[in-house]
Amino acid sequence: xxxxxxxxxxxxxxxxxxxxxxxxxxxxxxxxxxxxxxxxxxxxxxxxxxxxxxxxxxxxxxxxxxxxxxxxxxxxxxxxxxxxxxxxxxxxxxxxxxxxxxxxxxxxxxxxxxxxxxxxxxxxxxxxxxxxxxxxxxxxxxxxxxxxxxxxxxxxxxxxxxxxxxxxxxxxxxxxxxxxxxxxxxxxxxxxxxxxxxxxxxxxxxxxxxxxxxxxxxxxxxxxxxxxxxxxxxxxxxxxxxxxxxxxxxxxxxxxxxxxxxxxxxxxxxxxxxxxxxxxxxxxxxxxxxxxxxxxxxxxxxxxxxxxxxxxxxxxxxxxxxxxxxxxxxxxxxxxxxxxxxxxxxxxxxxxxxxxxxxxxxxxxxxxxxxxxxxxxxxxxxxxxxxxxxxxxxxxxxxxxxxxxxxxxxxxxxxxxxxxxxxxxxxxxxxxxxxxxxxxxxxxxxxxxxxxxxxxxxxxxxxxxxxxxxxxxxxxxxxxxxxxxxxxxxxxxxxxxxxxxxxxxxxxxxxxxxxxxxxxxxxxxxxxxxxxxxxxxxxxxxxx
Amino acid sequence: xxxxxxxxxxxxxxxxxxxxxxxxxxxxxxxxxxxxxxxxxxxxxxxxxxxxxxxxxxxxxxxxxxxxxxxxxxxxxxxxxxxxxxxxxxxxxxxxxxxxxxxxxxxxxxxxxxxxxxxxxxxxxxxxxxxxxxxxxxxxxxxxxxxxxxxxxxxxxxxxxxxxxxxxxxxxxxxxxxxxxxxxxxxxxxxxxxxxxxxxxxxxxxxxxxxxxxxxxxxxxxxxxxxxxxxxxxxxxxxxxxxxxxxxxxxxxxxxxxxxxxxxxxxxxxxxxxxxxxxxxxxxxxxxxxxxxxxxxxxxxxxxxxxxxx
Numbered sequence: 001x002x003x004x005x006x007x008x009x010x011x012x013x014x015x016x017x018x019x020x021x022x023x024x025x026x027x028x029x030x031x032x033x034x035x036x037x038x039x040x041x042x043x044x045x046x047x048x049x050x051x052x053x054x055x056x057x058x059x060x061x062x063x064x065x066x067x068x069x070x071x072x073x074x075x076x077x078x079x080x081x082x083x084x085x086x087x088x089x090x091x092x093x094x095x096x097x098x099x100x101x102x103x104x105x106x107x108x109x110x111x112x113x114x115x116x117x118x119x120x121x122x123x124x125x126x127x128x129x130x131x132x133x134x135x136x137x138x139x140x141x142x143x144x145x146x147x148x149x150x151x152x153x154x155x156x157x158x159x160x161x162x163x164x165x166x167x168x169x170x171x172x173x174x175x176x177x178x179x180x181x182x183x184x185x186x187x188x189x190x191x192x193x194x195x196x197x198x199x200x201x202x203x204x205x206x207x208x209x210x211x212x213x214x215x216x217x218x219x220x221x222x223x224x225x226x227x228x229x230x231x232x233x234x235x236x237x238x239x240x241x242x243x244x245x246x247x248x249x250x251x252x253x254x255x256x257x258x259x260x261x262x263x264x265x266x267x268x269x270x271x272x273x274x275x276x277x278x279x280x281x282x283x284x285x286x287x288x289x290x291x292x293x294x295x296x297x298x299x300x301x302x303x304x305x306x307x308x309x310x311x312x313x314x315x316x317x318x319x320x321x322x323x324x325x326x327x328x329x330x331x332x333x334x335x336x337x338x339x340x341x342x343x344x345x346x347x348x349x350x351x352x353x354x355x356x357x358x359x360x361x362x363x364x365x366x367x368x369x370x371x372x373x374x375x376x377x378x379x380x381x382x383x384x385x386x387x388x389x390x391x392x393x394x395x396x397x398x399x400x401x402x403x404x405x406x407x408x409x410x411x412x413x414x415x416x417x418x419x420x421x422x423x424x425x426x427x428x429x430x431x432x433x434x435x436x437x438x439x440x441x442x443x444x445x446x447x448x449x450x451x452x453x454x455x456x457x458x459x460x461x462x463x464x465x466x467x468x469x470x471x472x473x474x475x476x477x478x479x480x481x482x483x484x485x486x487x488x489x490x491x492x493x494x495x496x497x498x499x500x501x502x503x504x505x506x507x508x509x510x511x512x513x514x515x516x517x518x519x520x521x522x523x524x525x526x527x528x529x530x531x532x533x534x535x536x537x538x539x540x541x542x543x544x
Numbered sequence: 545x546x547x548x549x550x551x552x553x554x555x556x557x558x559x560x561x562x563x564x565x566x567x568x569x570x571x572x573x574x575x576x577x578x579x580x581x582x583x584x585x586x587x588x589x590x591x592x593x594x595x596x597x598x599x600x601x602x603x604x605x606x607x608x609x610x611x612x613x614x615x616x617x618x619x620x621x622x623x624x625x626x627x628x629x630x631x632x633x634x635x636x637x638x639x640x641x642x643x644x645x646x647x648x649x650x651x652x653x654x655x656x657x658x659x660x661x662x663x664x665x666x667x668x669x670x671x672x673x674x675x676x677x678x679x680x681x682x683x684x685x686x687x688x689x690x691x692x693x694x695x696x697x698x699x700x701x702x703x704x705x706x707x708x709x710x711x712x713x714x715x716x717x718x719x720x721x722x723x724x725x726x727x728x729x730x731x732x733x734x735x736x737x738x739x740x741x742x743x744x745x746x747x748x749x750x751x752x753x754x755x756x757x758x759x760x761x762x763x764x765x766x767x768x769x770x771x772x773x774x775x776x777x778x779x780x781x782x783x784x785x786x787x788x789x790x791x792x793x794x795x796x797x798x799x800x801x802x803x804x805x806x807x808x809x810x811x812x813x814x815x816x817x818x819x820x821x822x823x824x825x826x827x828x829x830x831x832x833x834x835x836x837x838x839x840x841x842x843x844x845x846x847x848x849x850x851x852x853x854x
Contacts, residue, residue, distance in 0.1 A: 246814040254817075257696040267818035333629070399630050406601030416800075 037543050038237040039526065041536075043262035044389040046212045046242035048420045049193040050394040052168035053123055053183040056130040057466065058287075058439055059390065061166075062262070062535045063240060066217055067107075068168035068200035071098055073119065075230075076529045076540065078443060080161055080224070084112060084169055084201065087151075093156040093488075094139070100147040104224050106171045107198075107205040112496070114143040119172035119181075121151070129183045132465030133451050134163035134442075137485060155486040162442040174199045183380055187427045203231070203277060203539050204238060212420075217538075231539040237539060244389045244418070253521055255276060256295070259543060260528065262536060264394060264521040266335040272521050274322075275353060283530030285518040286348050287439040289391055291384075291401070291511040292452075293432070296471020300432040302383035302413070305376075311470075315374040317508040322367035323361045323408045324401055326513060333396050338514035342516060344448050344504050346515040346534060351445030351484075351497035356505050359512070367408040379409025385434040386414060387422040392516055398435055418461055429469050436467070437516070441533055445497040446484040453509055454481045472509040566848045573848075583834040587642035594636035595622070596839035604631045610815075613822050626822040628808075629815065634822065637808060638830045644804035645831070648719055649785040653777050655723030656784075660730020661773060665761045666730065668738025679735070682728045690725035690783075691790055697721035699798045711796035711799040718797050722787045729776050771849050778842035782835040789831055805831045 047060040052068050054060075073083035085098040104112035118141045124131040125138065138156040153160060155258040159282075175181050178193035198206045203225060204217035217238040225231045241258065243249040246265040252258045254275065264272060264280070272280050293311040294300060300309050310316045326340040342359035345352060371379060386398035396417040403410045412433070426434050438445050454461040455473035460481045463469065480503075483496035504510075518534055527542040558564055566575045586593070597603060608631035612619050625634040666676040685693075701717045702710060741747060742765060750760045779854050785805075789823065792806030793799035793813075800807060812824025 247816050250817050265814065265818075267815055267820075271817055271819070273558040325606065332606050332609045332631075396629060398605050401607065401631060403601040406604075411601075414801075 026280060036236050037234050038239055039168070039235050039260060039538070039541065039543050040239045040241070040258040041260045042241050042243045042252060042258040042489060044242065044244050044246070044249065045419045046215075048183055048423065049186055050198050050206070050209065051180070051184040051186075052170060052198075052200075053120075053126075053129045053131045054186050054194075055423070056133070057419075057423065058067050058534055060431055063215060063217075064168060064200075065202075065535055066084060066204040066238065066538050067198045067202045067206055068170070069202045070165050070167050070169065071100075072165040074165055074533070076531070076537075078532060080165055083165070084117075088161060091150070094153045096151045096153070097144070097159055098149045098151065100149065101506075102147055104201050105222060106174065107220060108171070108174060109198075110171045112169065112171070112201055113146050115147045116169055116172050117141065117149045118143050119175065120169045120407055122520070123170065123175070123181065123183060124167050126182045126462050128185045130186070130465050131167060131183075131460045133168050133447065134465075135465060136450075136465070137163075157485070157487050158488055159442060159444050162444060163447075166441050169201065171199055176343075187424050189424060203233070204235075207237075212242060225539065232542065233539055234542050235538055236241075242389075251522075253523070256523065259523045259526050260536070261521045262534070264519060266333075266337040266393060269335065269337065271517055273349070275460050277525075279522050279524045281520040281522060281528060281530045282344070283519065284339075284532055285439065285516040285534045286346055286441075286443065286532045287391075287437050287516045287518075287534065288343075288345055289338075289394075289397070289435065289437045289513045289516060291435050291513070292434055292470040293320070293510070294429075294470050295509065296473070297432075300382060301430065302415075302432055304381040310374065310376060310380055310382075313374045314508060315370040316376065317511070318360060319367040319370040319374070319408060320405060320410065321508055321511045322363045322370065323410070324511065324513070325362040325404055326359060327362070329397060329400055330514060331401050332357070333393050334514070337517045337519070338391070339517060340514045341512050342505060343452050343512060344452070344510075345440050345445060349440045349445055349448070351494055351501070353498045353501050356498065356501040358505065359472055360508075364404075364408050371408060371410070376409070379411060381411045381413070382433050383415050383431075384412040385422065385426060385431045386416045387419050387435065388416040389436045390419045390422070393434070396435075396436060397513065426469050429471075431469065431515065433530050434469070436510075438467070439533055445500075446481070449477070449481045449484060451498055452502060454478055460485055471507065474503065474507060476507070477503050477507075499538075518529075556720070559761040563848055567844075570844055570848075572840045573844040576844070577836040579755060579837035580652055580841055583642060583830070583837065584646060586639050587646050587731065590636070590639035590643050592754055594633075595624070596633040596636040598632040598637040604671060606631050610820050612706060612820075613826075625688055628811065628823045629820075634826055637771065637803065638805070638827050641805045641808050641827060642830060643802050644715075644798055644802050645785050645834070646804070648715070648722065648788040648804065650779050651719040652722035652726070652784040652788070653780050655719060656726035656772065656780065657730050657777050659723070660727035661734050661766070661769075663727065664731035664734025665738055665765060665769075667824065668735035669757065669761050671682045671739075675735070678731070682731055685728050690722075691787060693725040694721040694787055694791060695794070695796065696720075698791065702796070714797070714799045718788060718791060722784050722791075725787070726780055729780070730773060733772050733776055734769050737772060738765055741765050741768050744820065775842060775846040775849060778845055779839060782842065784834055785831070785838075787826045805834075 015526060034084050045059045047063050049055050052064055069084050071083055071085035073081045075081045084101050084104060086101050087099040090099055090303055091097045100114060106112060120162040121135055123143045124135045137153045139152045141152045152508045180192055180194040184192050184195055196209050203220055203223045205220045205414050207218045208216040219236045243252060249261055250264060250268045267281060272278050295311045297309055299307060330338050330340050341357055343357040383399055385391055386395055386403060388395040398414055402414050405412050438448060438452060451462050451467050453472060456466045456468050458478045460478055475502055480496045480500040484490045519532055522528055529540055531537060569847030601833045605851035608627050609629055611623050611627040613626040614621060614624050627633055663678055666729050667675040698717060698721050747764055750764050788797055789802060792804050797806055798804045809824050815823050
């Protein structure tokens, strides 16, 4: 007995040990793919939500774009390619038919079907959605069979596929189980399941999400698209870490702590170019930076002008515009990495007109004269809201402009903040004067006019997804935007765009600054394709 | 007729004292006092003697930005130490920044001293359970790193107050958080000295004639325990300035519209890699010089006032 007991213990320990070993070996075999390849990626800001229809922001979509997919993808040159839909065509002028890909599964294992498409587009059309601009021409979405969907538009919509390429598909069942059938209300900082959790069909799945610290995506081996040789990524894991300090971010890249910096500061580009361990991937961005003035309220917030709104006077808007020395900003703040502009969007966008891309000249004397004529000979005080981790050198540009305005007597107080507080603030319309950058994912003028210039409450305006927080409203512009929406004759439509661009130039609803030129920086063992929408696509990113 | 023996004047008496002798003959005291005086004087007089006004936005020219210091090939005489990313003259900005740093430093030390001396006196003189409680609180306080406490207070206030108020209260909050993080040293020292003093005859005499304990503490004990407090205050000034710079470097200190030395170092940090080293190095040097000279002065004062070291 005395001898048997130890033996028994011994045996059982051995047995459990061997069981554990087998389990561990099995687990390892399952977990470890051929070879672990992690891309450590950094940029200045962190997504303020993971809800796929809540924030139409580049910082959000650049992460979600690896996890979720749209019916239509964009290729390396931004051309439309089959995504979750294999084909699409118009069966009637207002009816688009999408053939869905079969056998696609969400990350939780659910099947992707027509019901999910109907649900997702419906979700993007809800009032809390920020994606209305992509779906507001849609009248209804009809399921034809499990793998065919019809999208019926209110009027013929020639660029519907361009817009659909930006609407992510969710699983209806997952959303319903987690009470997330409508998008999160980011303005009010609502908490819900989709803020931190995802369930897409894309090439990577979310493994860890710690807001402002790190986000880990792992390869979805079951993704349908890996069969396509163009999707030659060898990444098994993506680690995203926001680093807001420019110097720290670049130091991390140089020391090999991160592999990819999306937004290297312009002042460091020269140094990065001279370093053999890193490579600068050049390319323009389809994004324009500008200032928006509140032209709607009777009295400005955060200003010393009481009883009236100086920005309602076009002379004041022109004065602020005349005061800006854009060439100095381009040379000193942007180190040449910007294209000064006088228009709403860059040349890559359909409808761009060179003759409308003309700035009001830098002329402080004229600016002071205009201010005096408008009744502000001594200027006035106003607060300029500005993000400090969203656009290239955003805060520095604002600082420079504040000094330029000071020279014509406009005392602008700079209120710079991180994007997590900045965007909810301006979306609450809690600002009189703010900086904005607008990328054009559809590569068509309508997107900019609808999102920024058309009256908020007009039928052609963006409605709840409008970013026209300055409240600009011009009936003639609205009429022209209406033509952009439904005119199918390209020549007539482009004429309407040109006319609207002229009004934009003459009426100064915004003060345009520049188009961003946005080089990316990678360690030299990373192969990545620069995308003009500034949305890195990991489907064809490799690390050696 | 011989001249009436004149009692020496105040100045003469001071010059004749041990302290003055030590000051004039110490290898560090005089130079460091001179440097500290230069820093403080430059900071205090900044609005009148600085070559430019860095807060006058209308006077800034973006095209002046990134001008290197005057001794470099592209340097310009108008900007001795060069300019920052917005075209501000660095020398003027440093002088104005040092003003904010000194303001925060002095105020924080004054606050810590007032709080610490009061608590120390009370604990030492009253003794008993009050002493035990106050000193245990001090012990607990000592287990936290001071910068952590300052960060904590700062963070809590920021979270509690609406954003619009932040800029207005930032300066008092920084002063409070640094001051609050530093009172223990004062309290400990004063308590120790008070314990010694309270058993001396003059205090007993005061007690016997029925003076109120508060009066005894304030006018009899306090003047006799102030010597070491002065030393700690000087040494603490250097620390408080550094703490403010740390907080501002982390972006939670004074508002960017009133840049202190720490803020300037943080701004310049973004340009370290791109070759514009002067934007961060000169404010850093200014900070080091100022704190070093004040600390050396404090060290000397400690030695000079310590009878055992004489």
